[in-house]
Amino acid sequence: MFSRDRWLEIFDTIKKNKLRTFLSGFTVALGILIFVVLFGFGNGLDNTFDKYFKDDALNTMWINTGRTSKPYMGYKANRQIEFDNDDLEDISSRFAFYIDGITPRISSSGNIGYKLKSNNYSVRGVAPSHQKNEMTIMMQGRYINGLDVDNKERNVVIGRLVKQDLFGDEDALGKFVSGEGRSWKVIGVFQDDGGDNEERMVYVPYTTLQLIQKNTDKLRQIIISYKPEIGYGGAVAFEDKIKKYLKQKKFIDPRDPRGIFIRSAASDLKENDQFKSALSSIILFVGIGTLLAGVIGISNIMVFVVKERTKELGIRKAIGATPSSIIGMIIQEAIFITTISGYVGLLVGIGILKLIGNTLEADYYITDPYVDLNTAILATFLLIGFGVFAGYIPAKRAARIKPIEAIRDN
Numbered sequence: 001m002f003s004r005d006r007w008l009e010i011f012d013t014i015k016k017n018k019l020r021t022f023l024s025g026f027t028v029a030l031g032i033l034i035f036v037v038l039f040g041f042g043n044g045l046d047n048t049f050d051k052y053f054k055d056d057a058l059n060t061m062w063i064n065t066g067r068t069s070k071p072y073m074g075y076k077a078n079r080q081i082e083f084d085n086d087d088l089e090d091i092s093s094r095f096a097f098y099i100d101g102i103t104p105r106i107s108s109s110g111n112i113g114y115k116l117k118s119n120n121y122s123v124r125g126v127a128p129s130h131q132k133n134e135m136t137i138m139m140q141g142r143y144i145n146g147l148d149v150d151n152k153e154r155n156v157v158i159g160r161l162v163k164q165d166l167f168g169d170e171d172a173l174g175k176f177v178s179g180e181g182r183s184w185k186v187i188g189v190f191q192d193d194g195g196d197n198e199e200r201m202v203y204v205p206y207t208t209l210q211l212i213q214k215n216t217d218k219l220r221q222i223i224i225s226y227k228p229e230i231g232y233g234g235a236v237a238f239e240d241k242i243k244k245y246l247k248q249k250k251f252i253d254p255r256d257p258r259g260i261f262i263r264s265a266a267s268d269l270k271e272n273d274q275f276k277s278a279l280s281s282i283i284l285f286v287g288i289g290t291l292l293a294g295v296i297g298i299s300n301i302m303v304f305v306v307k308e309r310t311k312e313l314g315i316r317k318a319i320g321a322t323p324s325s326i327i328g329m330i331i332q333e334a335i336f337i338t339t340i341s342g343y344v345g346l347l348v349g350i351g352i353l354k355l356i357g358n359t360l361e362a363d364y365y366i367t368d369p370y371v372d373l374n375t376a377i378l379a380t381f382l383l384i385g386f387g388v389f390a391g392y393i394p395a396k397r398a399a400r401i402k403p404i405e406a407i408r409d410n
Helices: 004-016 018-054 085-094 130-134 146-151 160-167 206-212 228-249 265-308 310-318 323-356 373-399 403-409
Strands: 060-065 099-114 117-126 137-141 155-159 176-179 182-191 201-205 221-226 260-264
Touching (some): 004 323, 018 265, 018 323, 018 373, 060 228, 085 099, 085 221, 085 228, 099 160, 117 160, 117 206, 146 206, 155 160, 221 228, 228 260, 228 265, 260 265, 265 310, 265 373, 310 323, 310 403
Parallel strands (some): 155 182
Antiparallel strands (some): 060 260, 099 117, 099 221, 155 201, 176 182
16 A cells, blocks of 8 residues: 555556546546535535524514405405404413413614614514513613513613614613604613624514504514423424414414414424435435446546556566455555545535635525535545445456456457
């Protein structure tokens, strides 16, 4: 393996057959390149999924309203369903066994200003437990509390980027901002791992926002955090019970798929894991298939090479070369070409993933594609193993060459 003379022979053979060596190496490099890019894209999709779930607690359930699709009990189809504050209280009391926290969420937007600075921001009317649902981290001050909700206080909690836009380095706590033609007191500044959009939010008591919006008690969304100890099975049962209850209360046909929509992070996560598992299997199958195609290609080329070198190999055997030394030489050459070409493909693939970065996130949900150390190590062993495989069949053929026949045939 480490014989200097053998390596000189291998380099001499490669030098004499540049085109053949290039074609052999190209098939392997292309296979590894495709393998790396596919695995990188798979990891990029994982990053996107992880980013999506990072923003919310996993024991969270979102209940939204829509329009019915079926008539029921005298009510026409296409009826808009709405929640109100009574629904919030009914759910809290009826399903107390399951519920860890509950909050409505009223979405709005408006111009928020401080002194000479102003901008449009998303405004959410929420209750205290919304902080836990969104995994919001307080940087300064406090979040909306029960007294804010009960007294319909004009208090606001602003995101880190809102504070940066309006206040800069100035302390925002206790200051008053303008919005909806009123003054609001800043009681807290938060950060959110969900990204910049989340940190451009402004949170206010939902009762205050209802008061401003024509003094209504209507709600379009209710968010529930259920007790973690009930587990996935309990969460599914809870989801079924609450959907059945709300359909009965709102006079919605039990068979109507619309009207009430419930989404839970636990179900989303389970579906995500199943999808990722299936995707990883497909990527592994396609990647290894591509590598095998490349290695079979190099094996065929090596068979042709052995045929070309029949006379040379016959002379080697005539002067004392053993079958094992012939096999070792052919396999060593195949491993060398396969490994070098494979690492070229590996490095080019990593370079392509680096160049892609986040450019595919918006259209294809691929965020920061990469290949980790474990994949690189796996690729190393695959390269060596496939190199042995590529060289073994032609090497065995070369070892069976009879010196007299080889010299006579050529």
